[in-house]
Amino acid sequence: MSTTIQLFVTCIIDMLYPEVGEAVVKVLQRAGVTVEFPAGQTCCGQPAFNAGMRAQARPIAMHTIRVFEKTQGHVIVPSGSCAAMIRHGYPELFAEDEEWLPRARLLAERTFELTEYLVDQLGVTDLGARFPGKLTYHASCHLLRDLGVNSQPRALLSGVREAELVELPYTTECCGFGGVFSVEHPEISTAMLERKIANIEASEAPLVVSCDGGCITNINGGLRRQGKPQRAVHIAEILAQADNER
């Protein structure tokens, strides 16, 4: 009897990294889960919420709640900040709305970030993945501090065969993304990103693994602009590298 989950792929992965979405599906299926993808899903509404535009964030959140209300089972989000938005942002957004608050809470309760779900709910830390090479791990802010998820992705990466996991210096420091912050305050965002890039270089790993599409876009955007060889990748891309693949 296999478990069925609902995938909320997030707008960033949908539009910028569809191959990450494919890797997420593969990882979940390898963990023995049936993946459903509710049609009509768009964005969680975090950009408007973070900008302070709650009147604009609410209709997007309502849309997302409606899409997943029609489904059953856990909602899995391969991004720490989007999962945190649903778990903590939605109840805040509808705090004074008698109709929508319970609906928001119901969705919040069944929503999990990908690695959190794999490790805490399924009890899986070894997916038979194989990745020859050095990796380092960037602890994304919302994942780490808002969801309290840190040991889970690390345990999953430790389970990857042939991968050498090295510690990223100051891994818990923000990469400077912060959503709308990165475009509203590019100067500060840049200064923060430079510190992150210097630490990535110091780790000597060619790949930095993250569980958030926002951090990946930010870190890669800076690495690419500066002509650096390192890249940020989503954890699912590593976990999907299995040795029985043809």
Place this chain on the structure above:
Amino acid sequence: MPDTFHEQIRTALDNPTLQMALDGNAERRLKALNQAFATLPENREALRQRAHAVRAHTIAHLDHYLDQFIANAQANGLIVHQAVNAQEAVGIVLQIARGAHSKVVAKSKSMVSEEIHLNHALEAAGFNPVETDLGEYIIQLRGEPPAHIITPAVHLTRTQVGKTFAEKLDIPFTEDIPTLTATARKVLRRTFLEAGLGLSGVNFGVAETGTLTLVTNEGNGRMCTTLPPLHVALMGIERLVPTLDDLALMLYLLPRSATGQKLSVYTSLIHSPRRPGELDGPDERHLVLVDNGRRAMRQSPLMEGLYCIRCGACLNACPVFREIGGHAYQAVDGRITPYPGPIGSVVSPGLFGVPEFGHLARASSLCGACKEACPVDIDLPKLLLRVRAAGADLEGYKKTSGLSTQDKAGTQPSVKLRSHVPLGMRLSLRGFAWIASSPALFSMAQRLAGFFSRIISPRSEWLRLPRFTGWGYSKDFPRPTTRPFHERFATLAAVPSANEYRAIPAQPTGQFEPAAETKPVSHEALVDRFCEELTVLGGAARRCTVNELAGGLLEDLNDLGITALQAWDEEHFPAGLIPALRLGGILVQATPDPTLRAGLTGALAGIAETGTLVLPGGGGRPQTASLLPEIHFAVLRQTDLVQTLVEALRLPGLRDFPTIVLVSGPSRTADIEMTLTIGVHGPRELRVFIV
């Protein structure tokens, strides 16, 4: 977004000296904080949650505790004033100051005084307010506002301080921090002795006892509250705790979070003015309770911001503060707020108006490092988001909340009520909200993005966006796909479950540890611990019998060439000690005299876990004996040792002393380049004889 704010940010980022100072601050402070928390007898998280609960309870019942506190403070002999706004607070202080014998006002650190712009008002009225905290003194000489709530001169190097001192104090230029500190000691000693009025802040007011608690390292707080004939304490109405036990909890957290110390050098518990027949202490103590927007903030969604205990840990943890420093946190009209950093971006708009200060909350990546560092677990990201929500819709927010939309001085709103969201972002997000609420539109927009991005960037998978977009400032952007994931999902081949995967029991993710049991400890172990802690703080401990005491003291005094000292009355020492000293040729007096090099005190108790002496005042125990001289000798009975601060604050009759000071080592500062320097205003040496 006000241009001045952006300008300040750029200026800060382009200032290499500031960048170095801020990096040093962030790294050292966080390291010190973590080390200090490692020494707690209890799990840090459990303490934080308890502290959060205490603060939440206090703010929820603020009027009750305020009434209780005022009644007790009055019963202790304090003259209590209440000020609704800055103007009233300033008026009250000026009124009191006019009764002083001298125009010199000695000020120890008070954030409320910064908030109400007291120095300006005092100067305008012909007074000479002198900041006596070394960091505050430096920036006062330079005519700058503080750059940090704990380390006001964090942005300056020793060279800059040296130049300032050479210019303003007419001394030869030096970069030597001990020399600079000694200069300040000398100059400010005069201020303390001349001042007609001593001004201080209050770290905590204790409702059940009416106690004013003041935490300092240099000793200037003790000077300002002991030497001038008038003392005025300024306190925000929210800085209360219900009980002395709650105070102990806060004192476990505040110094550790602020400076990485287990306890600050001086923790003063102040109850009453000088009583008849006493040798020191002010004739009058006034307490000015300042609202200045706090009651309104308490009714607003930003209420949790009032839980703050002003430790500055969130500033030190904040990656944005680390880049831009305290002076960049400016109002729309360029006024610098006294409260910078994450908590400042909540408290400043909360107290002084969202239209003026709300944009500060937008300069945050919401990374949550502030919440993690906060000793009372204030949900700062949540509050920053609430400030943003208020700033995005000022008109609407004004109608539905108690948040200030006008200057608390009672003037008209100084800025137009215009959304803080930049126009471009506002329009884009409105469009985005419309599109993202409709799957069909969303899909179409994705197609268009995929299509147009290929026209802009046909060959590369990266887009170089123009600078004005913000993103293009320093980053490339990945080219959107033409086949989004939602179009691909249906075509994905199912991957079989990996039958070889092994399920390893997940590691527990909880971080709670059981609180350590407090075991009964032998006197011997308490003495050992006390000596160890005191030595770490730079003090000296010596064990001896009662019979050896006088000999030991005389030996020390002879070595130092000291022939006179200020001491507590005879009855507070083991019998025969004072006569023996006199017989040994030492002139012993109780009256304060700034020329005396040594002071001798007993102690009510010693706290083993922090190497702290508990020194009461009154009843023939002049506070000046442990404050004015260079060298402080103390006699502590080993039977008076307790293990913890909580036990010390539970000692019976504490409230009956006019003042009590907890002394943890010799006076110290780290205000210049965070370099530890011993001996600022208080004693440079502390020698404890344990009998």
